[in-house]
Amino acid sequence: MSTISADIVTSMRDRHARHIDRLPYTHVAGHLIGGEETTARGPRTPVIDPATGAGWGSVPEADAADVDAAVAAARTAQRAWAQRSPSERADLVRRMADAIESRADVLSLTNTFENGSPVAETAGAASNAAAILRVFASLAPHLEQGDVRAFPGGGNETVVAQDPIGVCALIAPWNFPINLVVIKLAPALIAGCTVVIKPAGPTPLSVRFLLDAADEAGIPAGVINIITGEGATGDLLVRHPGIDKVAFTGSTPVGRRIAAACGELLRPVTLELGGKSTALVLPDADLDAMSQVLIRSSMRNTGQTCYISTRLVTTPDRYDELVDMVTATVAAAPVGDPLDPETVFGPVATLAQRDRVLGYIRAGLTEGARATVGGDVAPPLPGGAFVAPTVFADVTPAMTIAREEIFGPVITLLRAPSVDAAVDIANGTAFGLGGIVFGGDEDVAFRIARRMDTGSVGVNMFASNHYAPFGGRHDSGLGVEYGLEGLSAYLTPQSVHRRAR
Incomplete structure (x- = not known):
């Protein structure tokens, strides 16, 4: 395996510079909160092309006020979103899937410029995200079916209802910045939850196409919010009193810290962590x-x-x-x-x-x-x-x-x-x-x-x-994603006891 010649490296850099001009998101002004792009106050973080080492974009670092605003927007939107029927939410999620697929090329390019994944990999990101959304949309009927359970001794019964857990913090890694958001976002939306997404520091821009697609599909403002930042921003979000659940994919050491914080706060958490398979x-x-x-x-x-x-x-x-x-x-x-x-x-x-x-x-x-x-x-x-x-x-x-x-x-x-x-x-x-x-x-x-x-x-x-649970044992995490098991992570049950009819 020999080092590639200097003229090929120069050609690659020229090619990358030309393609960056096609990207709609490079140096973005603020965060996406409540359907609007905010005016950011804090410092900015550069986005680097791993293939060339050249900076090509930048994003703001969210502070406590930005996190407060994003959580408040999600909280405001959550009640109305939860009141829609699961089938209504599923219809909007299917439309979102279509809208994501229409952005496949520019999403792929942005992803590749963020983390260096070859286009042979990132070209499938939009279609895979769309498939995940459609699978969870297909599970919506499970939320509309009645679940009545008789008492062991007879005479009485219990109606078991499933309510959305509330406002969810979705914290994603940099290796698959679209699909590892969508495996959290899709069940949250179908369940009736609203979300605040914090993408990983190196990959903060491709996730914006998800919100573009949601807007096109007609998903209301505030249901999906995006803030950018590094670990300190994630910590603010995990510990925010307005967050009802945390879903994280990333390293085991960071996962342990998030688990400790959620344990202290008695906050449900799903962790998909490292592996050595x-x-x-x-x-x-x-x-x-x-x-x-x-x-x-x-x-x-x-x-x-x-x-x-x-x-x-x-x-x-x-x-x-x-x-x-x-x-x-x-x-x-x-x-x-x-x-x-x-x-x-x-x-x-x-x-x-x-x-x-x-x-x-x-x-x-x-x-x-x-x-x-x-x-x-x-x-x-x-x-x-x-x-x-x-x-x-x-x-x-x-x-x-x-x-x-x-x-x-x-x-x-x-x-x-x-x-x-x-x-x-x-x-x-x-x-x-x-x-x-x-x-x-x-x-x-x-x-x-x-x-x-x-x-x-x-x-x-x-x-x-996508219909079967995926999750780790031991140091690889807590809980699962995908399937009915992944959907249940965004629901909280209520048992209503009554006399048998």
């Missing part, structure tokens, strides 16, 4: 078929995905063959300009993240792992936040790179003396978010999958089903 490669696995899904399963979005299986574990009889396949697959995947549809690996999201990933790579080499591709080498492109995609062989479970979430284009391969030992390695981590079992006999692979201590696991693939 494992792919178990059984002795009868088809490695050719596995190679076709390897990048998406284990290094999706330049390795910046919470559930991907960045640890591959197999038995000694398949180990060398697996190392050869993974090395060849990763080495052949194009690295480069994230605006190029052929690019598989773009930059990581920030220079700080680049340095963090490089620190893990150096730790792996120091602790005795063998880099079969990549490693501590010159970045594929200079000037941006690029890291050479890296495959580590001869990794042991005690190594840092086998235990901690790297969140970059790094994959590790471990040996296990048996399948049972491989399961023990998979479960020997503090996390429990994703996982995969690759095997020729899918019934056997399914039984192995059921032994994995993780919230989701796939057989010869990994995918999210």
